[in-house]
Amino acid sequence: FTKHKLHPATVAYLAFVAVDDKYRGKGLQRELIRWREIDSELHGFKYEMATVSPRNIASLKSLIREGYEPIAHAFLKSRNNVERLLMFRRSF
Numbered sequence: 001f002t003k004h005k006l007h008p009a010t011v012a013y014l015a016f017v018a019v020d021d022k023y024r025g026k027g028l029q030r031e032l033i034r035w036r037e038i039d040s041e042l043h044g045f046k047y048e049m050a051t052v053s054p055r056n057i058a059s060l061k062s063l064i065r066e067g068y069e070p071i072a073h074a075f076l077k078s079r080n081n082v083e084r085l086l087m088f089r090r091s092f
Helices: 028-042 057-065
Strands: 011-014 047-052 069-076 082-090
16 A cells, blocks of 8 residues: 555545355456446546455456456454455556
8 A cells, every 4th residue: 555655535445245146157246346446436536445365266356357456465353364465456
């Protein structure tokens, strides 16, 4: 975060995207990510961030396909040291 020197008010955070098991594999997660990106851009955010488990390959691939890049690897103490990648994307 400090490497990019961003003001927090310019960054939208994609908290989570969940798709029911019976609808997986149909591109719905990517579509939900796109809707969130459109919303953040309409509200003036210049960047988007998200976290994802490095073991959640489907979610990681969806974020990468939408232009997100991993910028940090962390273990979240507030969540019993859950492993996460911090993903970053500049709005278009």
